[in-house]
Amino acid sequence: MTIEEKLAATASALVTTGKGILAIDETSPTCTKRFAEFGIESTADSRRSYRETLITAPGIGDYVSGVIMFDETIRQTAKDGRSFVDVLNTLGVMPGIKVDTGLAALAKAPGENVTDGLDGLRERLYEYCEIGARFTKWRAVIKIGPGTPSRYCIETNAHALGRYAALAQEAGLTPIVEPEVLMDGDHDVGRCLEVTEEVLQSVFRELNSQRCLLEGIVLKANMVTSGIGSPRRANTGEIAELTLKTLRRCVPAIVPGVAFLSGGQTGKEACRNLNAMNSLGRLPWELTFSFGRALQYPSLGVWGGEPHNVPAAQAAFLHRLRMGGAARAGMYSSELERG
Ligand code: 13P
Numbered sequence: 440m441t442i443e444e445k446l447a448a449t450a451s452a453l454v455t456t457g458k459g460i461l462a463i464d465e466t467s468p469t470c471t472k473r474f475a476e477f478g479i480e481s482t483a484d485s486r487r488s489y490r491e492t493l494i495t496a497p498g499i500g501d502y503v504s505g506v507i508m509f510d511e512t513i514r515q516t517a518k519d520g521r522s523f524v525d526v527l528n529t530l531g532v533m534p535g536i537k538v539d540t541g542l543a544a545l546a547k548a549p550g551e552n553v554t555d556g557l558d559g560l561r562e563r564l565y566e567y568c569e570i571g572a573r574f575t576k577w578r579a580v581i582k583i584g585p586g587t588p589s590r591y592c593i594e595t596n597a598h599a600l601g602r603y604a605a606l607a608q609e610a611g612l613t614p615i616v617e618p619e620v621l622m623d624g625d626h627d628v629g630r631c632l633e634v635t636e637e638v639l640q641s642v643f644r645e646l647n648s649q650r651c652l653l654e655g656i657v658l659k660a661n662m663v664t665s666g667i668g669s670p671r672r673a674n675t676g677e678i679a680e681l682t683l684k685t686l687r688r689c690v691p692a693i694v695p696g697v698a699f700l701s702g703g704q705t706g707k708e709a710c711r712n713l714n715a716m717n718s719l720g721r722l723p724w725e726l727t728f729s730f731g732r733a734l735q736y737p738s739l740g741v742w743g744g745e746p747h748n749v750p751a752a753q754a755a756f757l758h759r760l761r762m763g764g765a766a767r768a769g770m771y772s773s774e775l776e777r778g
Pocket of ligand 1: 462464578617700701702703729730731732733
């Protein structure tokens with residue numbers, strides 16, 4: 440198999456029918472914040488136990504194609520001594536790794552950020568290959584505000600995504616390319632559409648000019664929604680229609696799939712919206728989920744850091760996975776949600 444064939448095969452497998460991608464790649468500080476919401480102490484071992492609870496939930500292989508981990512997590516082991524990478528491989532689930540190092544203030548653009556992590560990336564990618572990663576993720580963050588995002592911010596982030604994706608492909612790792620337009624703000628859905636479109640156009644220009652193989656990536660995108668503080672929130676039908684319109688305008692058909700982040704939507708909202716898109720007929724790409732919070736809540740609260748809650752937390756997690764799987768097939772409904 441050539442490296443191009445391998446990149447494309449991994450991308451297709453990540454968005455394979457019926458399955459989505461689990462994001463448990465919160466950095467330790469973000470994980471600590473999420474744990475604090477439920478009064479859970481955050482230590483390397485409590486984070487390890489929590490991630491083990493999720494990845495060993497019986498049956499996750501039926502719904503999950505790949506798991507995105509953080510540097511700490513991909514090096515951790517289950518209670519039985521097997522590395523998380525081995526646990527996932529045994530289940531037929533691909534191990535993946537977040538390789539950006541987070542946000543830095545963008546010079547000369549007050550309030551705007553650029554994602555860091557290109558320094559030393561080539562070497563880190565080779566190390567992650569040795570650990571057993573099959574794919575990678577890099578998240579750019581674009582915030583809508585008065586007068587922002589600037590074109591400078593969009594283009595700088597898109598350029599970094601292109602550099603990351605090319606380096607990941609050089610190492611034989613399929614890149615998940617994630618330009619997230621945040622839901623924070625009081626903008627309406629039309630503004631989100633405008634910004635998402637500008638961002639995606641810029642990202643694909645960079646991917647093309649930096650020689651990335653488009654059949655060997657997965658796009659991780661936000662849905663086109665109104666801002667959380669918007670006086671009029673777009674409904675499911677509008678979100679589905681406008682998201683698809685944006686994707687059709689910007690995402691070449693050769694990209695095998697788009698995996699949505701949840702971005703602060705509840706599990707039910709995210710599933711309803713994904714389901715609506717998958718009910719609208721034939722699309723050029725697979726549309727699936729790569730949720731973090733929308734899959735992990737409420738199982739995080741059910742777990743609460745207590746070993747005796749593991750089975751109940753796993754059941755709550757599996758329910759969310761089943762709902763994601765249904766939404767991915769256009770079969771999600773409120774009856775199914777109620778069980
Ligand atoms: P959320 O689904 O919680 O937005 O997280 C997905 C993710 O991986 C963001 O990078």
